[in-house]
Amino acid sequence: MNVILTGEKSKMSHELNGKKLLLQGNEAMAEGAIAAGCRFFAGYPITPASEISERMSYRLPQVDGTFIQMEDEIASLGAVIGASLAGVKSMTATSGPGFSLMQENLGYACMTEVPCVVVNVMRGGPSTGLPTSPAQGDVLQARWGTHGDHPVIVLSVSSVSECFSIIITAFNLSEKYRVPVVVLSDEVVAHSRETFTIPSTDSIEVVDRIVPNVPPEWYKPYEDNSRGVPPMSAMGDGYRHHVTGLVHDTQGFPTEKQDEIEAFIKRQFRKITNGFFEIQITKKLHIEDAEIVVIAYGSVARSARRAVAMARSQGIKAGLIQLVTLFPFPKNTVVNVMRQCKAVIIPEMNMGQMSREVKRVNTGLTEVFKYNRIDGKLITPMEIFEEIQKV
Amino acid sequence: MIAGMTELRHKYLRHHKKFPHVWCSGCGNGIILGAFIRAIERLKLKKDDIVLAAGIGCSGRMPTYVDFNTLHTTHGRALTIATGIKLARPSLFVITVMGDGDATAIGGNHFIHAARRNLDLTAIIINNQIYGMTGGQASPTTPYGAQSTTSIFSNIEHAFSIAELAVAAGASFVARGTVYHAAQLDKLIEKAIRNKGFSVVEIMSNCHVQFGRRNKMADPVTMLNWFKDHAVSRDEGTSMPPDSLHDKFTIGILADEDKPNYIEEYSKIRKRAKRN
Structure with missing residues (x-):
């Protein structure tokens, strides 16, 4: 099978179904959105999310969709909400500073129950922070960033193929529940290139919002x-x-x-x-007999997967829960695992945000350890493996 | 012949649901709402095809009262949401109504970029020179030297001229009117909606309660007379000595330019994208 390099934009065919592509996470996200039926994108340039805008700017007009570059992130989410109100599946993509600007209209989307997808490719913060380095510091902002009590669905991605598949899940949940869905990516996932076969259209489940059938x-x-x-x-x-x-x-x-x-x-x-x-999605690895369970999400989940394999090869009964859905927090899954294991480790590229959630639901069931890194570097499999050994 | 106002009120207002309204007695917003529905009647548009989006403030309540597709958005962001609606469904007539603070302070960036982009939207901007709903604070159009609840000694900032700002930012149709010149408003709004590009109608309106009361114009009639005395048409303005114009403002059409709008341009982009 031919591998299509994404640099050769002019050779891109409009129909990518079944093709094997060398894509970076950001590009896969754009393709996944189009496969989910997204036909409107409004955005503002920001590292490390700009490739999503760039790809949408030439892909959407090919499929009779619309791309517009707005004057800022406030306007971007505004336009996305407007397009969704007019019946078109819509999304925007940004990073931390832009995500902060979007909080106002994110609240408007919650209040007016307008389906839309907001991608936040996380980079180091606060403020301008570390534009080209990964971080996971926006997790609780994604949950509580806009003011007032509101529900929101927050998903995370850990690989190029998940960028494609989870963005489709994001659109489906958004349409089904009439809520904005936030997808948290990070700089490592966004810029990693992996070969990836785009699934055929028939194999993709696409959910559309229910429209009124009364006069x-x-x-x-x-x-x-x-x-x-x-x-x-x-x-x-x-x-x-x-x-x-x-x-x-x-x-x-x-x-x-x-x-x-x-x-x-x-x-x-x-x-x-x-x-x-159906909203609380997790992926489990070697959980059945695990004594030490790593709970991870985003690019750190990739490292954790490897670390668990390393631990198993050393005879340590380790397991992994990868949180795809961060909010609503998959409490039942986590609690059930905590009942059976001796310790959980939560590695995160922040000072400890999801570990707060895990500690909140841990009513003396097990020991909870956190492992944090905030220096703009990805947590490596070896680091997690060492933590497993220590525990 | 245009139908009588009672008939229009029944046709276009949510008269049995949403009244009485929140505006103070004598407020200019009612005159503007009247002009707006008369313009819609002249245009013979279907109610299902009209979107009226507003931001926050007294002007923000106008959509509640009209029987169209209506939106009350976040402060200053009406144009951004209107942009999405128009691009997603170009057959709709998308109109925004904003106040001076809404459009040119918190929403100032969206305003100039919408003008630059020339997407086919109509922006009706009600300029009452004050933040009315929040209690009379100074806005970007409060005159130099005026009093407000946040400039009780004197306003030391200088006012925007909204219509001229819109012309400079590239809006293809720009007009200014006042609530005193109500008959002219009908025509300006009608022309703005007809224009296939970004259209701005700035309407000088009276907030005698929050602005006039603190600036020796405590009743609507005094304020309307002020508009009458200080508005000059473009033709009048050119024949008057420049010295006599320093406290005057121009009413009528300030720009009416035929240039490609965003929807037309984007349809070309789609064709090019599909060829690649």
Whole structure:
């Protein structure tokens, strides 16, 4: 099979299904988004996420989609929300400083229940930080960055093939639950090149938002139902209604009635809680008999996979939980594993963000150790292996 | 012949749901809302094809009252969300209504870039020279020397001229009107929506409660008379001695240029991309 080098842009065919490509994580993410049905991208240049914009800028017009470079990240997410309101699957991609700017409109997307995908390729922070070095410092910002109580889904990727597949999952969850989905990548995943075969279109499951099937005069855009996710009409489809960042009633109009406010906010959380089973994604390795379990995500999960293999070859019963979904935190999976193992280790490229979550759910079940690195360098398999040995 | 206002109110306003409105009595916003729906009536547009997006502030409440696809967005960001809607569905007529603080302070960057980009949007900017809803703080268009709740001694900053700013930023249609010249507003808004590019209509409006009250114009009539006395048409302005123009502002059409809009340009990009 021919390997297509991505540098040869002019030779890129519009149909990539089934082709083996040498792609970097950022490029795979763009391809995955297109496979998921994304037809609108708005972004602003930022290292180490710019390749996603660049690839979208020449891929989207090929598939009748639209790319626009906006004046900043605030505007980028604004345009993404607008396009989604008009019925088009939309995304943006950025890194830490831009992600900070997006928090305002991320809250608007939560409040108005507009499906969209926001990729944050994490780099060292705070502020301008380390633009070309990996980090995992934005995990809790992804969860709680925008103000107010809100549900949000946060996924993470650890390889080029996951960049492709998880971005599709992100779109599917976003469409199904009408929430913004944040995908956390990092500089190592984003810029690593791996050969990767793009799956055929038939093998990819694509979920589209549910649209109303009632006459427009009956349509209530924020009316509760068993799933807690109201059908969403596209602007221009005849279902004229009001969209506001104010707390609103089932018709979408602002409300200050206590019973309506509480019902509205609680529905936001209920719809995600209802979907825990499919939203909370983890990957497990050698968990069955593991005594020491590494809990990792992002590029660190790659190192952890190798470290676990090294430990097993030395006769140490080690295992791995790779968190694909960071939030809602996969509590049940983690707790079940903590019940059976002697210790867990959480290596992270930050001062300890997911380890807080793990400690929060550890009610004396096991010992929790964290391993942190914040010098702009990836945590290596050997470092994790040594931690396993120490424990 | 244009239908009577009562008929238009029933046709275009969410009259049985969302009234009474939040605006103070005598507010210029009502005159602008009237001009807006009269312009829509002249254009004979379908209600399903119109999007009205606003930011935050008194102007931000206008979409609540009209029976179109309506949005109340984040502060200053109406144009960004409007950009996404228009690009995703170019057949829609996407109009934004913003205040002076909304459009030129917090949303100033979005405003000049929307003008530069020339996407087919219409921006109605209600300039009442003050932050009204939050209690009368100085805005980017509060005149030098005026009083506000954040410049109680005197405003030492200089005001933007919004329409001239839009011309300089490249908007293809720019006009200015006032709530005193209400009949002219209908036509300016109509022309702005017809223009196939980025259109700006700046409307000088009265906030006698938050601006006028602190600046010796505490009632709407005094403020409307101020607009009457200080507005000059472009033709009048050219025939007047420059010295007499220092406290005047121009009303009417300031720019009406035919240049390629973003949607047309992007359709060419799609064709080129598919050839590669």
